Amino acid sequence: MPSPKALKPKRDINQLPRKKAVFFLLSVYPIKTEVIKPNTDLAKTIADSLYAANLTPRDGDVIAISAKVVSFSEGNLIRLEGIRPSSLAYSLANKYSLPPEFVEAILAEADEVLGGVSGALLTIKNNIIVANAGLDLSNAPPGYAIPWPKDPKSSCEKLRKKLRELLKADICTMITDSKVHPLRLGSTSIALAVSGFQPVEDLRGSQDLFGKTIKIKRMALADALACAAQLVMGEARESCPAALIRGISLKRVNSSFSTEMTISKDECLYLKNLKPSFD
Amino acid sequence: MPSPKALKPKRDINQLPRKKAVFFLLSVYPIKTEVIKPNTDLAKTIADSLYAANLTPRDGDVIAISAKVVSFSEGNLIRLEGIRPSSLAYSLANKYSLPPEFVEAILAEADEVLGGVSGALLTIKNNIIVANAGLDLSNAPPGYAIPWPKDPKSSCEKLRKKLRELLKADICTMITDSKVHPLRLGSTSIALAVSGFQPVEDLRGSQDLFGKTIKIKRMALADALACAAQLVMGEARESCPAALIRGISLKRVNSSFSTEMTISKDECLYLKNLKPSFD
Numbered sequence: 001m002p003s004p005k006a007l008k009p010k011r012d013i014n015q016l017p018r019k020k021a022v023f024f025l026l027s028v029y030p031i032k033t034e035v036i037k038p039n040t041d042l043a044k045t046i047a048d049s050l051y052a053a054n055l056t057p058r059d060g061d062v063i064a065i066s067a068k069v070v071s072f073s074e075g076n077l078i079r080l081e082g083i084r085p086s087s088l089a090y091s092l093a094n095k096y097s098l099p100p101e102f103v104e105a106i107l108a109e110a111d112e113v114l115g116g117v118s119g120a121l122l123t124i125k126n127n128i129i130v131a132n133a134g135l136d137l138s139n140a141p142p143g144y145a146i147p148w149p150k151d152p153k154s155s156c157e158k159l160r161k162k163l164r165e166l167l168k169a170d171i172c173t174m175i176t177d178s179k180v181h182p183l184r185l186g187s188t189s190i191a192l193a194v195s196g197f198q199p200v201e202d203l204r205g206s207q208d209l210f211g212k213t214i215k216i217k218r219m220a221l222a223d224a225l226a227c228a229a230q231l232v233m234g235e236a237r238e239s240c241p242a243a244l245i246r247g248i249s250l251k252r253v254n255s256s257f258s259t260e261m262t263i264s265k266d267e268c269l270y271l272k273n274l275k276p277s278f279d
Numbered sequence: 280m281p282s283p284k285a286l287k288p289k290r291d292i293n294q295l296p297r298k299k300a301v302f303f304l305l306s307v308y309p310i311k312t313e314v315i316k317p318n319t320d321l322a323k324t325i326a327d328s329l330y331a332a333n334l335t336p337r338d339g340d341v342i343a344i345s346a347k348v349v350s351f352s353e354g355n356l357i358r359l360e361g362i363r364p365s366s367l368a369y370s371l372a373n374k375y376s377l378p379p380e381f382v383e384a385i386l387a388e389a390d391e392v393l394g395g396v397s398g399a400l401l402t403i404k405n406n407i408i409v410a411n412a413g414l415d416l417s418n419a420p421p422g423y424a425i426p427w428p429k430d431p432k433s434s435c436e437k438l439r440k441k442l443r444e445l446l447k448a449d450i451c452t453m454i455t456d457s458k459v460h461p462l463r464l465g466s467t468s469i470a471l472a473v474s475g476f477q478p479v480e481d482l483r484g485s486q487d488l489f490g491k492t493i494k495i496k497r498m499a500l501a502d503a504l505a506c507a508a509q510l511v512m513g514e515a516r517e518s519c520p521a522a523l524i525r526g527i528s529l530k531r532v533n534s535s536f537s538t539e540m541t542i543s544k545d546e547c548l549y550l551k552n553l554k555p556s557f558d
Contacts, residue, residue: 027304028305028507077368114553115548123550129461129549131548142489142490162483181369181469181502183407183549184499184541185499186479186480186498187498188467201465210420212421216416219465219466224467224509227502228305228510230498231500231503232305262464263462267396269399269410270408271461274393274394274554276552277553
């Protein structure tokens with residue numbers, strides 16, 4: 001294929017009248033900050049960065065923040081060196097090529113352990129199925145692991161309250177983390193908590209193009225927003241732990257959500273049918 | 280919480296110097312088209328809509344297109360009325376409250392059936408774990424189901440070639456579909472195929488904030504882009520089957536991908552540990 005220069009399409013490809021402008025546009029801005037530390041005032045740091053980037057938040061904007069920096073700023077750090085692994089931890093560490101201290105920390109953090117592959121355990125925490133109970137070694141100080149925030153919903157709500165005050169805008173917040181998915185190579189993001197908008201859009205009862213009623217469709221709006229934010233946030237050492245999302249039509253509510261984005265094993269197409277095998 | 284008006288943050292919240300502009304911005308534009316029918320020239324329809332919306336594609340833009348309209352425009356339609364269900368189809372239909380003809384169509388389309396819940400079967404197709412083998416009744420003509428495109432990678436490549444010619448810009452394409460995830464309420468999107476860029480970003484070997492080498496992290500860039508596109512495309516009757524994504528840093532390659540975004544059951548944190556139970 002040739003690599004043509006970007007030219008305007010020729011007039012003859014279209015007879016439709018041109019509209020004045022695109023009616024809708026989703027924008028995602030990265031929020032690059034100084035390195036976050038325990039006791040950093042995260043809301044103020046984000047507000048400072050927005051100001052420095054000349055970005056004025058508007059009512060309805062969503063600010064997505066990485067779970068890791070939320071947790072780190074709250075002082076949640078697990079020191080691995082001091083941990084004495086149990087025999088179960090040693091056995092799992094041996095089986096899945098993980099440090100026994102890290103496995104012990106995962107066991108303490110997880111609600112359930114379902115198995116593992118080399119380098120990761122499959123766990124459930126807060127009814128979220130995730131690798132290593134959300135514990136992360138990357139971007140943690142050497143010898144430490146960073147867990148999820150203790151109460152993501154409450155952290156998200158507090159961040160919204162503080163950011164609304166600092167920014168003088170009725171913004172929404174969400175706390176995001178990356179997550180691997182069955183049979184997919186690589187991770188995308190999910191929302192651990194949101195504040196200020198309905199995280200799941202219910203399309204049931206609306207009609208399709210042929211007038212048929214849609215029966216079961218819901219859209220995981222917050223998870224999709226987390227993925228959009230991830231595209232600008234980066235995962236390595238970008239120091240870009242947050243993003244501002246503008247232009248999405250949200251159902252605004254003055255409340256916060258976390259487990260409302262999850263379903264039970266019994267309702268779940270996957271967990272209802274796939275059971276731990278422990279081979 | 281009060282609902283303050285959107286005002287500029289006060290100067291005193293920040294002592295940092297203001298930069299001239301945000302260094303990076305991801306934009307997602309909806310591409311609203313006429314209703315797609317079998318034998319619609321999809322590339323031309325999209326080019327027409329971009330022109331009508333006054334949106335001039337640039338080199339490196341990604342055009343995401345719903346799998347359903349790609350398939351429909353290629354004439355892929357399954358007429359359910361003519362189908363004679365097998366006894367297995369009747370049995371699964373009865374167990375999971377589905378029409379037997381629809382179940383038979385799923386059985387023909389799926390590479391593997393893992394189980395079900397009321398209203399949906401859990402299947403694997405093209406090494407993607409998905410409800411109902413990707414068959415969709417919504418936005419299909421009454422009495423029909425729409426499957427995935429027969430060869431998503433080839434369709435994606437053809438669309439890219441045609442769109443590059445029509446738009447005179449070196450754009451990328453991707454074909455997207457919605458998908459539910461374990462224990463999550465609602466669906467997000469994944470990429471069935473991409474053309475023109477590397478769909479998975481490999482972060483292994485890069486360094487974190489503390490100089491530690493990242494060992495296992497990959498980012499499912501194409502799936503995250505699919506979610507960003509989903510935010511403007513809608514799922515009901517919006518007639519918005521495509522989106523243009525601009526501003527993302529991509530590793531451009533002149534090739535197409537599909538199964539390169541999947542991993543085997545044996546490498547999969549979920550499928551390695553969770554096995555079909557058929558209770």
